Amino acid sequence: MPALPSLPIDVVLPELLAALQHSSSVVLQAPTGAGKTTRVPPAILDAGLAESGQILLLEPRRLAARAAARRMAFERGVTLGEEVGYQVRFDQRCTRQTRLLAITDGILLRRLQDDPFLESVSVILFDEFHERSLNLDLTLAMARRVQQTVRPDLKLIVMSATLAAGPVAKYLGDCPIITSEGRLHPVEIRYRPAITSQPVVDQVVSAVDDLLISTPGNLLVFLPGVREIQQAGDRLGTLAEQAKAIVLPLYGDLSPEQQDRVLSPQTQRKIVLATNVAETSVTIDGVTGVIDSGQVRQMQFDPGLGLDRLVLTKISQASSDQRAGRAGRTQPGVCLRLWMEREQRGLAADTEPEIRRVDLAGPVLELLCWGESDITAFPWFEAPRPEAVAQAISLLTSLGAIKDGQPTDIGRQMVQLPVHPRLARLLIEGHRNGVSDRAAWMAALLTERDPFERADYARKSGSLGPAHYSFSDVLDRVQALEEFTARGRTDTTAGRLHPGAARFLQQAQQQLLRLVNSDRPTSANTRPRSTQPKQGWERDEAVLKALLTAFPDRVARRREPLNRKGVMVGGRGIRLADSSLVLQPELFLCVDTDAGQGEIFVRQASGIERDWLPANQVEVTIDVTFDSTQEKIVAQRRTRYFDLILDESATTPPSGSNVSDVLAEAALKNLDRAIPWDDPAVSSVITRVRCLKTWLPDCGLPAFDDSTLENLLPSLCSGCRSFADLHRAPWAAALRASLTYQQQQFLDREAPERIQVPSGSQITVHYEPERSPILAVRIQELFGLKETPRIAAGRIPVVLHLLGPNYRPQQITDDLKSFWNNTYPEVRKELKRRYPKHSWPEDPWSATPENKGGRRA
């Protein structure tokens, strides 16, 4: 057993162990260098506090987990992988008997899904809690939940360097706080008068000049991004040469070899220009001078938009202290802050934790599958923004992962896959389409670090002709990687590949492929539809369609042929990056995006065909309006996917037409276009209509809140005694075809239990000023209804679009009656002419429900 050097933490270990005897949780506050990571877990083991269970040490990074395990094994004089071990993605050295296990937070999440009460675990230590990563917040809250409900014996220890310990201790039931000294050398803090007009890069040059003189060691400069690092590097050239120092850039996208070069000892003084990697992930030896730009680029999720954006912000006080501390690791140092002392107090005390900033689709699905039914009531350490939770639920719903707020079979399969729910959906759909290998490539590419070189002028489409245009940037990259694995080619059409990064990606692809292929099919709709191997375009199409299911809300339409500008679902303008070659398809997915202030910038796009869009989400609307200024009727027909207009046309019927004629014409066009006669799903019309029937039994009225059916429904209903009458009509098919996705969702969700409409209901018709000219009328008057239905106010407003401002209710009834009596026979005649094989009953109400809307047998 080697003699161990004494560390500051050793002093407080007895106090910590004593506290754990009577408290199930403890917060340990100890600065960097105190030795908490490697000394606390063995002390707990040796004190017998874990009894026969496992001690888990949670580390934020794989590297840290491995290093901690190695160090603990060394200090105990045992072989790594037996009593002491580690488990991280792609690598593990542990057995079932391992008592002290260092893991990453992702591994704990997986364990929580498989073993919700963590039955073999006695103690969990959350290291570096001040980093407040999303997974750390999530796993702490889940562990606390377990402790409070079923495992009062589970011990939780939160270890943190800088975080104010009070709030965590309070969260853990007012548990004891133990504080340890650190081993940092003093760091002199200097501020600069703000010269706000001067760019950060200029200030860095003069600051480096200062510190080269006033400190002896290496310098570390914190800058917000790669661009600033390159600019500063260019500017520091001569200065560094004079001082015989070397300038070294350091950021996460550098290859490991380049990073090692920065970290390895050099004969010359080093000036390291770094991003935030140097704040948490790596330590550079011999730094005595830190220059802090005070800036950082952070990912922020915009719940309104449903997209991430990268924003340049000021750092927090906690972060500035952390950065300054980097100057005092080996000897006293200096930190030069490029802002004024009085500005320091204006900085946020702590960095906004990740859980307040990012997309929560993954965590929300984790919790739902774990058995939490109400995410908003979940006892988080710090609650996420309610809008972000709502956005997550809506995305998960549109991905089919949850329904009625509860996980579906597909959702439960998705949670098993270690990727964002979108990509999990892509994997499952790819598997169903018989192209799981390619779907796995796509998911790996969209999750892991980009393996293609950044400066990629070869792929600037400006210099390339139509022969080089592509249908999908994403598929191009997949093909490049397939070529790399088959033939080792790094020089691909999608750009130059880093071989190391590409091999790592292949590892991830293989892992995902294994997971998705090995999944026990839990229901029929997750099994492959066909086992026939696909080739060529059929194979491409299969995976591109799967991609659409992962990004249903990211469909965009090009403004003009070959143009880089487009509009995305939600109405935002988008612009394709120069490196995108997707210039031909009119519709495409915005797969890799960066939301700026104005347009959304799209780095990778992927074309889609119009008929890939799910039929129940494509909505055909015909608005018939009366333009009172010109005294003309105008009929406008629109096809939409959500709010994205796919095509539209407006016609002005010949003067003298009345609303009924236009309506009849519109109805025919609508039918013609919207009913997929040969689609077996048309039979489900009856199902939908039965739903309607149960919750509007006697009302005699349909209830919809958008414009799709209003042109048809009033006419239909005017002849009906009840909705049961309606669903026997061939028109029922049109009804189903015209239901929007949202309406179907609404029906699936609300009907039939929650809404009851008593007989003789009153329904108010809402006036929509922006859809002028529309007259607000009361259906109560129109249909002589007596009671008010028990439905949420405004939930089911009915809008009649066809009415000009001068219409009176009596005229409306007359108009509708005349449509039914005079025009419908004509419509039926026309239907017979166009669809001679269908049986169109003379009396539409006499057909049985089993008639399936007149569908061909």
Add this chain to the structure above:
DNA sequence: GAGCACTGC
């Protein structure tokens, strides 16, 4: 003209 840092059975 547009790229912080991590991470996953």
